[in-house]
Amino acid sequence: MSEELSDLYQEIILGHNKRPRNEQVLDPYSYKAEGFNPLCGDRITVYATADGAGKLDRVTFVGEGCAISRASASIMTTQVEGRTISEINKRIGDVIAMLSQADEPEMDLAVEGDLAALAGVRKFPARIKCATLSWHALRSAIENRSDTER
Ligand code: ZN
Numbered sequence: 058m059s060e061e062l063s064d065l066y067q068e069i070i071l072g073h074n075k076r077p078r079n080e081q082v083l084d085p086y087s088y089k090a091e092g093f094n095p096l097c098g099d100r101i102t103v104y105a106t107a108d109g110a111g112k113l114d115r116v117t118f119v120g121e122g123c124a125i126s127r128a129s130a131s132i133m134t135t136q137v138e139g140r141t142i143s144e145i146n147k148r149i150g151d152v153i154a155m156l157s158q159a160d161e162p163e164m165d166l167a168v169e170g171d172l173a174a175l176a177g178v179r180k181f182p183a184r185i186k187c188a189t190l191s192w193h194a195l196r197s198a199i200e201n202r203s204d205t206e207r
Pocket of ligand 1: 094097098099122123124125126187
């Protein structure tokens with residue numbers, strides 16, 4: 058990765074931290090879970106509503122944490138909103154695997170969008186938990202759903 062590209066990735070992360078997408082509490086909600094990363098002190102709560110047809114029509118978050126954890130949550134909401142639960146579960150698995158594997162190939166910004174910028178943290182193992190926190194929280198939220206809607 059060139060230095061220039063690293064700057065671009067950093068800019069994307071800082072932009073999401075400063076102006077996050079979908080940062081709000083949902084009430085009522087179908088799913089909710091809190092994620093905590095003791096290594097860094099990041100605390101993110103994820104909310105989602107289901108549309109009754111198996112899709113999550115809103116996915117939001119609130120929380121305090123480092124720029125990476127907040128940017129990851131912001132990017133996560135844009136990646137999963139409007140998808141079905143099974144699509145989302147697959148996406149969560151793919152992204153966590155991608156973020157956890159330092160030797161994965163570079164991602165294409167044009168194809169993967171801001172997720173490619175997030176993937177840049179693979180080079181900093183101490184920050185990987187910051188990046189995966191909101192994805193783990195969404196997974197817990199879906200697994201421990203708060204209502205009985207199918
Ligand atoms: Zn963090």
